Amino acid sequence: MIGSAAEDTDFRVRREVVSFVRRSNRMRPNQRRAWEIYRNRFVIDVPRDETSTSIHPAASLDLVATFGRDAQLFVEIGPGTGQSLIPMAKTRPQANVLAFEVYRPAIARMLGHLVRESLDNVRIVEADAVAGMEYLMPVRSIDEIWTFFPDPWPKPRHHKRRLLTPAFATLAASRMKPSGVWRIATDSADYAEWMRNVLDNHAGLINEPASNGSARWDRRPITQFEQRALDAGRQIFDLAYRRVA
Numbered sequence: 510m511i512g513s514a515a516e517d518t519d520f521r522v523r524r525e526v527v528s529f530v531r532r533s534n535r536m537r538p539n540q541r542r543a544w545e546i547y548r549n550r551f552v553i554d555v556p557r558d559e560t561s562t563s564i565h566p567a568a569s570l571d572l573v574a575t576f577g578r579d580a581q582l583f584v585e586i587g588p589g590t591g592q593s594l595i596p597m598a599k600t601r602p603q604a605n606v607l608a609f610e611v612y613r614p615a616i617a618r619m620l621g622h623l624v625r626e627s628l629d630n631v632r633i634v635e636a637d638a639v640a641g642m643e644y645l646m647p648v649r650s651i652d653e654i655w656t657f658f659p660d661p662w663p664k665p666r667h668h669k670r671r672l673l674t675p676a677f678a679t680l681a682a683s684r685m686k687p688s689g690v691w692r693i694a695t696d697s698a699d700y701a702e703w704m705r706n707v708l709d710n711h712a713g714l715i716n717e718p719a720s721n722g723s724a725r726w727d728r729r730p731i732t733q734f735e736q737r738a739l740d741a742g743r744q745i746f747d748l749a750y751r752r753v754a
């Protein structure tokens with residue numbers, strides 16, 4: 510399907526393995542209000558393919574037109590309600606921040622925060638980040654990618670759902686500017702090791718010396734998700750990889 514936003518029911522159409530669970534987009538009244546009032550200001554309408562979180566392969570994105578300026582570009586994958594994205598965008602007014610998030614109620618909450626904080630340097634695409642990276646992001650366009658607490662899919666039979674695969678690493682690296690950085694955090698020791706394995710073996714990425722998984726990146730705000738992991742006694746792993754020629 511090409512064109513308007515998909516109906517709430519097409520989340521059931523399932524063609525391929527994705528890194529998220531398809532949930533209902535049912536929203537609370539205040540979320541629905543925020544979505545209706547502010548979506549045109551912050552959410553980029555993209556042509557769809559088969560599902561409501563897909564992107565049509567012929568789609569493209571003009572970043573200068575989208576943000577109204579040419580600036581540094583930070584891309585967050587899966588910001589949820591924006592608990593890290595909002596403060597990080599606020600402290601980087603000189604930069605454009607683009608988010609890929611599949612869960613509409615979370616986006617609606619983020620819209621409310623963006624308005625309260627008077628932020629105008631953030632745009633959101635309601636879509637699978639894999640399709641977003643492939644079809645919307647020009648090559649060598651991203652200064653930093655942020656992927657904080659991607660779903661760990663701990664059961665071995667679900668590992669194929671993990672976002673971070675060698676193929677996705679190649680795709681993401683191709684969209685990063687030379688010397689661009691991919692910052693990642695997880696509370697899963699197993700997923701951290703998996704990601705290190707994928708990224709260490711990628712010829713186009715090198716591990717940042719200060720990032721060995723144990724040092725917390727101090728510019729990353731603590732989200733509720735991270736706080737719950739800390740309260741449960743889980744270790745947090747921060748990784749950073751730089752794009753090399």
Ligand SMILES: C[S@@+](CC[C@H](N)C(=O)[O-])C[C@H]1O[C@@H](n2cnc3c(N)ncnc32)[C@H](O)[C@@H]1O
Pocket residue numbers: 527528529586587588589590592593609610611612615636637638639656657658659660672732733734735
């Ligand atoms: C565990 S939550 C973490 C949320 C947030 N980053 C934080 O630290 O609180 C993972 C988020 O990633 C989103 N997500 C998972 N796979 C995605 C994908 N392929 N594209 C875009 N968003 C995705 C989920 O909807 C969810 O909001």
